[in-house]
């Protein structure tokens with residue numbers, strides 16, 4: 345009863361295999377990050393070149409063969425259209441050839457659910473932070489509710505945009521994080537509106553400071569300000585929902601500084617804070633397989649012609665029958 349999941353929404357082609365909630369494989373092939381950003385057609389070409397070997401790697405790592413796979417999931421969205429298409433096509437081909445059920449998975453939902461499982465949390469409020477997305481997501485019966493989100497760009501893309509302007513390698517904020525360690529704080533624009541937040545003003549201000557202040561000082565101030573905004577909005581959402589648990593997930597959840605700040609914020613409220621290993625915060629197929637298995641076990645079923653992609657697939661549209 346193993347489920348194979350395919351993730352292809354952005355620069356990673358990931359294939360995971362899950363059996364009864366246990367991850368047996370989590371193989372990945374990543375399009376190299378350059379200073380030119382991601383050109384969707386080129387990333388899709390990478391996925392086409394590597395999908396076969398990544399599927400084979402996952403099967404090898406799990407010790408299973410394709411005949412042991414009895415359901416398949418893929419990322420329906422959100423993400424880059426040409427990239428999503430590669431995963432969709434691979435999953436539909438496997439489903440059709442092997443006559444096994446197929447499940448379209450929401451990428452944000454997959455990050456949240458794998459974190460809930462791996463961090464041993466029951467029903468956390470989730471801060472989902474990645475390149476293209478930054479959202480505060482609460483659980484609802486059979487679904488999710490976005491309480492707050494970015495009004496412009498995702499925090500990861502904001503950090504990467506700055507990294508490019510400062511001639512650093514953009515990698516979900518990790519270059520900025522390294523530079524930030526050596527910096528001092530300078531005042532920067534701070535935009536929180538209720539439980540929403542915005543990053544472009546901050547990015548513009550940081551870019552304008554280049555040449556007038558040290559890159560380390562700007563990186564430090566940019567990161568501290570952006571993460572403080574996320575902490576303030578998340579704290580408000582925690583108190584409003586009376587949540588007892590908080591999870592952080594997505595690419596930017598790999599930041600040890602963000603995790604530290606969220607942990608410090610959670611402590612006085614007695615809130616249990618959790619996160620997962622980096623392999624599940626960066627894009628991966630295991631989280632897609634995990635949610636596909638939840639969908640299968642809760643009785644969902646999808647006709648092949650309904651297995652589309654949706655670049656703007658919102659988590660509120662997900663029918664989470666397993667919750």
Ligand code: FE2
Pocket residue numbers: 451455474594595625626627
């Ligand atoms: Fe992601």
